[in-house]
Amino acid sequence: MGEKHKVHFDPVDIEIEVDEEETVLDAAFRQGVMLMHGCRQGQCAACKAFLLDGDMEMDPFSTFALNETEEDEGFVLLCRSFAYSDLEVELIAYHEDMLEAGVPIQLVYAEVEEIEALTHDIKRLVLNLVDPPEMNFIPGQYAELYIPGTDEHRAYSMANTTSSDDRAEFIIKIYPGGRFSSLLDQDLKVGDKMTVKVPYGMFMLREKSEGDIVFVGGGSGMAPIWSILNHMAEKGIERKATYYYGARTRKDLFYLDELQELEERLPGFRFVPALSDPEPEEEWDGETGLITDVISRLEGDLTGTEAYLAGPPPMIDAAIPVLGTKGIDKDSVYYDKFTTTGEVEGSESKEESGPDFSGRAG
Ligand SMILES: Cc1cc2nc3c(=O)[nH]c(=O)nc-3n(C[C@H](O)[C@H](O)[C@H](O)COP(=O)(O)OP(=O)(O)OC[C@H]3O[C@@H](n4cnc5c(N)ncnc54)[C@H](O)[C@@H]3O)c2cc1C
Ligand code: FES
Numbered sequence: 001m002g003e004k005h006k007v008h009f010d011p012v013d014i015e016i017e018v019d020e021e022e023t024v025l026d027a028a029f030r031q032g033v034m035l036m037h038g039c040r041q042g043q044c045a046a047c048k049a050f051l052l053d054g055d056m057e058m059d060p061f062s063t064f065a066l067n068e069t070e071e072d073e074g075f076v077l078l079c080r081s082f083a084y085s086d087l088e089v090e091l092i093a094y095h096e097d098m099l100e101a102g103v104p105i106q107l108v109y110a111e112v113e114e115i116e117a118l119t120h121d122i123k124r125l126v127l128n129l130v131d132p133p134e135m136n137f138i139p140g141q142y143a144e145l146y147i148p149g150t151d152e153h154r155a156y157s158m159a160n161t162t163s164s165d166d167r168a169e170f171i172i173k174i175y176p177g178g179r180f181s182s183l184l185d186q187d188l189k190v191g192d193k194m195t196v197k198v199p200y201g202m203f204m205l206r207e208k209s210e211g212d213i214v215f216v217g218g219g220s221g222m223a224p225i226w227s228i229l230n231h232m233a234e235k236g237i238e239r240k241a242t243y244y245y246g247a248r249t250r251k252d253l254f255y256l257d258e259l260q261e262l263e264e265r266l267p268g269f270r271f272v273p274a275l276s277d278p279e280p281e282e283e284w285d286g287e288t289g290l291i292t293d294v295i296s297r298l299e300g301d302l303t304g305t306e307a308y309l310a311g312p313p314p315m316i317d318a319a320i321p322v323l324g325t326k327g328i329d330k331d332s333v334y335y336d337k338f339t340t341t342g343e344v345e346g347s348e349s350k351e352e353s354g355p356d357f358s359g360r361a362g
Helices: 024-030 068-073 179-186 219-235 256-265 291-298 313-325
Strands: 004-010 014-019 048-053 056-058 075-077 081-083 087-091 106-117 122-131 142-146 153-157 167-173 193-200 213-218 241-247 269-275 306-311 333-337
Touching (some): 024 081, 056 075, 068 075, 213 291, 213 313, 241 291
Parallel strands (some): 004 087, 241 269, 306 333
Antiparallel strands (some): 004 014, 048 087, 056 081, 106 122, 106 193
């Protein structure tokens, strides 16, 4: 362990202690202070804050999360920041209800219980929790899954709800050459041991609100939305909700029957899948086109509606302005961009950072 310093957060007047060898964000988690965050890899900008005073350094990060001008002005990414003196930090975004919720991050030892192919490139992974035998999380949050035998981890959203907190279910896209996903695709088997760290993320239903909801998902972005929808069904939350889900072809769709069943359980819920590239021989009488075009076409004024988006960053970047033109306030848009969790490309130098991972999560 290194030298310890104090970090004081404005305007919320919370103080934590930070060791020189941990990031400010991790120190906050350790002390039950849930700061705004997303990827924890310097890619999404959700943890951006302003350094008012003190001496700190940052690990490499994507310039799309924090550009040079912002860095010069004093903005910092708390997931990359190490303190070398006491710090005074101004939080830009925070979730009042979560800030001192104190959900501790747990290290959980688990065993693979089931692996199921949902599509040609998406798999469902179910872990049975062994020690401790259950976990705390809020539907929509994510876990870090350690690649067995290494200290590398990948972010995956829980797809189950807290009614089954003795297991962790994930919906995982397989990337050719992806370290974890190809292991899942080819080698991982029932009974294998896994370690996960939970819970992370601020993507969760704002339950105090009664507003209508638009969900937007693509690919494995189904995972946190599936968890939130099932949570709504279990808790009888009957807010009007429409789920727009984009896929390329019919063979990229899954959970159609299950979503239809959810429509029956949740009277205000409607599922709208859309195919951007339907094959001529496929039978499809649903929506076609990019999911953003489908939203534009089908939705009218959405003033007062909340939006929850999860999946590929380009889909989220394209959907946010469309939702804005429909009247959704930008503070009512919450999203999880599924960025890569491996090393930031070109992370040797923060100038050579990866693709566009900019934005605010929550
Ligand atoms: C908060 C959060 C939640 C997430 N939840 C989920 C989830 O529920 N399900 C899920 O499938 N993914 C999710 N992701 C994305 C997932 O963490 C990454 O896709 C992961 O890095 C893939 O790991 P890998 O070891 O298979 O590939 P890596 O070894 O990390 O990457 C190898 C190569 O695969 C390609 N690749 C990997 N991931 C992506 C990506 N996301 N987009 C484009 N190309 C990629 C790239 O070419 C990359 O260079 C989430 C990410 C975040 C930040
Ligand atoms: S959480 Fe810090 S940049 Fe994503």
